[in-house]
Amino acid sequence: MIELKILIVDDTKLNLAFAESIIKKYNLDVEMVFAENGMVALEALRKHTINIIILDIVMPGMTGIEVLKKIRSDQANDNIRILMFTSINDKKILRECLESGATDYINKPIDEVEFVSRIKVAIRECKYQTKIKDTQYFIVQKEKLIAIGELAAGIAHEINNPVGYVQSNLQTLKKYAENLKSISEEYGNFSKELLRNVEDKDILTRIQSIDDQKKHMKYDFIVNDLGELFKESFSGLDRVTEIVQSLKNFARQDKIDLIKAEDITQIMDETLIIAKNESKYYVNIIKEYQEGLPDVECIRNQIGQVFLNIIVNAIQAIKGQGKAEKGNIYIKIYSDNINIMCSIRDDGPGIPDSMKSSIFDPFFTTKDVGEGTGLGLSISHDIIVNKHKGEIILNTQIGQGTEFVIKLPIKQKFDV
Amino acid sequence: MENKKILFVDDEVDILRSIERAFLEEDFEIYFTKSVDEAIVILDTKDIDILVSDMRMPIKDGVELFKYAKKNYPSIPRIALSAYTDEGQVYRLLDKNLIKLYILKPWKNSEVVDIIKKAIALEEKLNDKRMLTIINNIESLPTLPDIYIKVNNMIETGSGLNDIVEEVSRDQSISSRILRIANSGFYGLKTDSIAQAVSYLGSDILKNIILTTQIFKLSSSDRMYYEMIWGHTEIISENMVKFVKNYLGEKPLPIYLSAALFHDIGMVILIKEFKNKYKQILRTVQEGNGEGKLLELEKENFGMTHQELGGLLLNWWEFPYHIIECLMYHHSPNNEEIINKDLVKMLYLCDVYSWKNILKNKKRKIEIDPKVLKDMNLTVEKCDEIFGASTK
Numbered sequence: 083m084i085e086l087k088i089l090i091v092d093d094t095k096l097n098l099a100f101a102e103s104i105i106k107k108y109n110l111d112v113e114m115v116f117a118e119n120g121m122v123a124l125e126a127l128r129k130h131t132i133n134i135i136i137l138d139i140v141m142p143g144m145t146g147i148e149v150l151k152k153i154r155s156d157q158a159n160d161n162i163r164i165l166m167f168t169s170i171n172d173k174k175i176l177r178e179c180l181e182s183g184a185t186d187y188i189n190k191p192i193d194e195v196e197f198v199s200r201i202k203v204a205i206r207e208c209k210y211q212t213k214i215k216d217t218q219y220f221i222v223q224k225e226k227l228i229a230i231g232e233l234a235a236g237i238a239h240e241i242n243n244p245v246g247y248v249q250s251n252l253q254t255l256k257k258y259a260e261n262l263k264s265i266s267e268e269y270g271n272f273s274k275e276l277l278r279n280v281e282d283k284d285i286l287t288r289i290q291s292i293d294d295q296k297k298h299m300k301y302d303f304i305v306n307d308l309g310e311l312f313k314e315s316f317s318g319l320d321r322v323t324e325i326v327q328s329l330k331n332f333a334r335q336d337k338i339d340l341i342k343a344e345d346i347t348q349i350m351d352e353t354l355i356i357a358k359n360e361s362k363y364y365v366n367i368i369k370e371y372q373e374g375l376p377d378v379e380c381i382r383n384q385i386g387q388v389f390l391n392i393i394v395n396a397i398q399a400i401k402g403q404g405k406a407e408k409g410n411i412y413i414k415i416y417s418d419n420i421n422i423m424c425s426i427r428d429d430g431p432g433i434p435d436s437m438k439s440s441i442f443d444p445f446f447t448t449k450d451v452g453e454g455t456g457l458g459l460s461i462s463h464d465i466i467v468n469k470h471k472g473e474i475i476l477n478t479q480i481g482q483g484t485e486f487v488i489k490l491p492i493k494q495k496f497d498v
Numbered sequence: 499m500e501n502k503k504i505l506f507v508d509d510e511v512d513i514l515r516s517i518e519r520a521f522l523e524e525d526f527e528i529y530f531t532k533s534v535d536e537a538i539v540i541l542d543t544k545d546i547d548i549l550v551s552d553m554r555m556p557i558k559d560g561v562e563l564f565k566y567a568k569k570n571y572p573s574i575p576r577i578a579l580s581a582y583t584d585e586g587q588v589y590r591l592l593d594k595n596l597i598k599l600y601i602l603k604p605w606k607n608s609e610v611v612d613i614i615k616k617a618i619a620l621e622e623k624l625n626d627k628r629m630l631t632i633i634n635n636i637e638s639l640p641t642l643p644d645i646y647i648k649v650n651n652m653i654e655t656g657s658g659l660n661d662i663v664e665e666v667s668r669d670q671s672i673s674s675r676i677l678r679i680a681n682s683g684f685y686g687l688k689t690d691s692i693a694q695a696v697s698y699l700g701s702d703i704l705k706n707i708i709l710t711t712q713i714f715k716l717s718s719s720d721r722m723y724y725e726m727i728w729g730h731t732e733i734i735s736e737n738m739v740k741f742v743k744n745y746l747g748e749k750p751l752p753i754y755l756s757a758a759l760f761h762d763i764g765m766v767i768l769i770k771e772f773k774n775k776y777k778q779i780l781r782t783v784q785e786g787n788g789e790g791k792l793l794e795l796e797k798e799n800f801g802m803t804h805q806e807l808g809g810l811l812l813n814w815w816e817f818p819y820h821i822i823e824c825l826m827y828h829h830s831p832n833n834e835e836i837i838n839k840d841l842v843k844m845l846y847l848c849d850v851y852s853w854k855n856i857l858k859n860k861k862r863k864i865e866i867d868p869k870v871l872k873d874m875n876l877t878v879e880k881c882d883e884i885f886g887a888s889t890k
Contacts (some may be wrong), residue, residue, distance in 0.1 A: 239554065242581035243510055246603035250516035253607045323604060 086208055087130055088112045088201070091123040091149070092138040092167060100192055101136065108198045112205060120144030124152060127159070133208045134201070136188065138167045139175065147179060154183035161211060163204045238326045245326075249319050256312045263305055341494055343377035346385070346422055347415055353389040354413075360394060364401045365409045365428075372416040379494040384465045388474075391458035392426050392486045399430035399484065421472075422492060427485035433478040441476070470494065502618055503544060505529045507537045507551035507563060508579065513603075520607035526614075534558035538566055541574070548617060550577045550601070553588075564596045572816055575617050577601060586751075592818040593702040593752050599819050599837065616837045617819065623835075624813040624822070632801045633810055638770040642815065643712035645669060646705065653701045662701075663693045666708065675711045676704070683736045684755055703752050709815075710759045714766050723769055723777070727762055730852055734758040737848035737885055744884045745876075757824040757845055760812060764804030764825065767811070772800065793829060805829060832869050843870050851885040 090101050098116050105114060115130055117123035119141055126132070135153070139146035146166060153159050166179045169190040176187060188200050273289045280286065296302075354367060361367065393411065400409030414425040433441060442463040466474045470490055478484040504526050508514050514530040521528055529544060531537050534555060540546065549567050553560035564576050578600040580588055588600045599617060601610055633639060645665070652662050667673050673692050680687045680695035687698050696704055710731075716724045735758040742750045768776045779799065783792045796803045809826035820838050824845045827833050831846040850866055866878060 239581045242603045243513065246581065246605060247510070247512040247516035249604040250513075250520055250607055254516070254519040254522075319604070 086112045086133040086205055087115060088134040088136065089115045089117060089123060089126055089130070089132045090136045091117045091120070091141075091146070092136075093118050093141045094138075097138070097167075097190070097192070101197070104192070104194055104197055105201070110198070110201060110205065112201075120146075120149040123149055127153065132162055134204045135162055135164045136167050136201075137164055137184075139170060139179070140168075147175075147182060150179060150184055151182050163208060165200060165204060241322065241326050245319060245322055249316075252312065252315055252319070259308055259312075263308065341379050341381055343379050344382050344385070345375075346378050346380075346424065346490075347371045347375060349382060349386050350389055350413060350415065350424065353386050353393060357390060357393045357397065361397045361411075365397055365411050368410060368412045370412070370414045375415060375417050375422065376419065376492050378422050378490050378492050380470055380490060384469060385490075388462040388465050388488065389424070389426070391462045395458065396426060396428035396430060396484065400428055403431055417492070420492060421489050424488045424490075425485055426488075427483060429483040432480040432482055432484055433476070434480060438476065438478065466490070501525050501527045502547040503527045503529065504548045504550060504614065505531070505537060505540055505544075505546045506579075507531055507534065507549070507560070509533070509552060509555040513552070517610070520610060524611055534563045537563055541567060541571060546571070546574055548575050548577065548614060550579050550614075553578055553580045553582065561591070561596065564591070568596060568816065575599070575621060577617065579603065579605075589751050589753055592820055593756070595816050595818060597818060613837055616835055619835055620819060620822070620837070624810055629802055629806060629810060633807065636767065636771050638767065639811075640713045640767065643709065645672070646708045646712060649708055650705060653705070659693060659697055662704075663696055666696070666704070667692050671715065672708055672711045675707055678732070679703075679707060679735075679755070682732060683739045684750055700752065703755060706756045706759050710763065713763060716766070716769065720769060727766060730762065731758055733852040734761065734845070734848045737851050738844065740885055741844055741848060753818075753820055754841075754844075757821050757841065758848070760808065760817075760821060761825055761828055761845060761849070762804065762808070763811060764806070764808030767807055768796070768800065768804055775799065831867065839873070843874055846870060847874075847881065851881065854885070
């Protein structure tokens with residue numbers, strides 16, 4: 083649910099109290115903030131995310147119109163709906179208010195029905211506005227993904243060629259290396275035999291000098307290291323292939339994933355096992371699952387992938403702080419029988435405001451080059467929002483930590 | 499024996515060099531080139547046994563080379579070595595019978611060598627002299643039907659959909675077959691319009707439907723067998739949809755339907771050729787002696803099984819190995835020589851379960867090869883669940 087905040091500004095305490103009582107009486111779904119003058123109102127605006135303002139015109143100090151102009155001078159406040167609160171019947175002043183950016187006005191003295199109706203309209207419009215903004219955001223997000231999908235097919239083809247011969251050559255190189263190794267071992271054995279059986283000084287010095295060279299070149303180390311060297315190189319190539327595959331997932335539509343009723347806690351537990359390797363030295367995981375949770379219709383692998391992305395991000399954020407003590411990740415799963423909510427909260431560094439809007443963008447990453455593809459969260463977003471018709475909500479505060487809430491409908495509507 | 503000659507074509511020299519190294523220890527005579535024009539010269543002058551080519555190349559691409567090879571040297575197996583990540587793109591080439599096989603980049607050297615060796619072994623099997631003699635003596639051996647050739651020409655010369663629809667609409671059995679398949683679980687269309695069905699199925703499947711419908715035409719006295727084989731084919735293709743959707747989580751590819759359509763073509767020919775003698779064998783088997791017995795009896799009486807006969811025939815018609823292998827091995831899915839094991843195993847399972855559907859109320863128990871189950875990470879219970887489900 084969207085929690086709206088309403089700021090009521092009036093120098094008469096009585097009016098504030100009366101407004102509060104009406105809003106409570108009619109159970110309007112808003113949180114109230116009060117201010118008795120312009121300065122306090124502007125201050126409140128800085129502290130809270132306000133959606134609606136009811137603004138008295140005649141006030142000591144700054145007048146309502148001055149406050150209104152001040153608020154509208156900042157683009158950040160463009161979406162706030164401002165209702166002028168007035169007993170003035172002067173049409174000129176009303177016109178000035180509306181031209182300066184007021185949305186509407188409410189007459190004083192307060193008429194209960196009018197007051198409530200106008201606030202309800204404002205609330206409704208706010209909700210629409212948020213919805214439009216969200217939809218717009220999702221559309222843009224989806225378009226970005228499609229663009230990447232198209233690019234990905236081309237890029238993947240280009241990458242597969244060099245990876246193809248590098249991987250093939252590496253396999254050949256490994257074979258060569260093994261052959262050379264066994265031949266050189268034969269020579270080694272042979273020279274040991276010579277050392278025992280031959281007395282020719284020249285030959286003995288030659289063998290000694292070869293052995294010295296071997297030592298100098300760290301021959302034994304090299305021979306022992308070959309296996310690891312190939313193993314690591316092959317695993318690097320596998321990772322490249324994996325990245326190409328994950329890019330491909332954007333483009334590909336011919337895989338249909340199976341939607342089944344799944345136990346979300348089980349998916350979470352499996353994910354935690356996978357993440358364990360990464361997490362054990364840096365974080366404690368604190369789980370809290372509501373009892374008797376319903377199964378959720380979802381695509382198991384995809385949900386697992388989302389959990390993993392978020393948890394690994396949390397672990398890396400905590401790890402990145404370099405603190406002496408372990409950090410915490412709190413995992414909470416609960417349901418209201420329509421949706422299931424999975425909250426993954428860490429006490430890491432939090433995400434700065436400047437990055438909040440871009441964390442779901444493809445290729446956005448704060449990790450060092452090579453550590454992340456920058457696709458994790460955008461894929462997660464696509465999975466939750468587009469594929470599962472759910473929501474992914476970010477709450478974060480610098481220095482406090484970050485929480486992702488994944489909200490999934492228990493029943494999926496199938497597009498046939 | 500003389501070494502087989504393989505021609506590799508790729509515009510990237512590094513790819514060719516790496517393949518050269520991968521085949522260093524193998525007894526092949528290998529030719530390399532980075533251009534389609536040069537490849538054509540090599541095809542024309544050397545006695546090439548296998549052609550392996552990249553798909554996307556500048557100036558002339560793999561499709562052009564494969565088309566040339568298919569036209570001029572149809573007996574040389576054509577294999578694509580492709581960097582496409584989307585297998586759908588390669589499957590379209592298989593559907594068009596333009597390639598016999600594909601290998602994806604990046605590859606494992608040992609696998610590529612293995613695939614080439616198996617392809618050679620399969621070719622030898624399909625060109626076995628003894629078998630070819632038997633086949634040549636079969637009088638009712640079908641040639642490509644006239645209407646098939648006609649429609650194929652229309653497709654290749656770019657005739658409009660309307661003309662093609664008009665042509666196939668003249669044949670009652672073909673048009674009703676087209677509608678049945680379009681409305682089956684495989685495509686799930688709901689239509690009584692041939693035009694709509696044809697445009698949905700696409701030209702490759704259309705051709706295969708025409709081919710099977712014409713070949714499956716039996717004399718009216720054999721109506722029963724005709725119904726049986728088509729019924730069986732339809733259940734298999736339904737089963738494939740169930741398997742692919744419920745187990746693999748994929749959409750069924752046209753090639754699966756082709757495999758289902760053709761898989762018992764050998765039986766039809768045996769019925770036509772040996773009439774009562776073969777029908778007697780079918781009855782004996784049906785009375786409870788199992789499928790293995792069928793193959794034995796076929797071999798004993800006719801020198802080859804319906805599997806081999808079907809495989810040879812489709813190879814003659816230049817179908818890809820994917821389908822040929824399905825025909826040849828659907829009763830022996832564990833054969834070591836199979837290249838596309840997964841597809842053959844899938845057809846095997848769908849086949850087994852089609853009998854299960856038919857014999858639902860009868861006592862005869864069906865056994866599933868435990869190795870197939872293990873390889874595919876399945877259990878009997880899981881199979882029951884997959885094939886028991888509805889396709890809707």
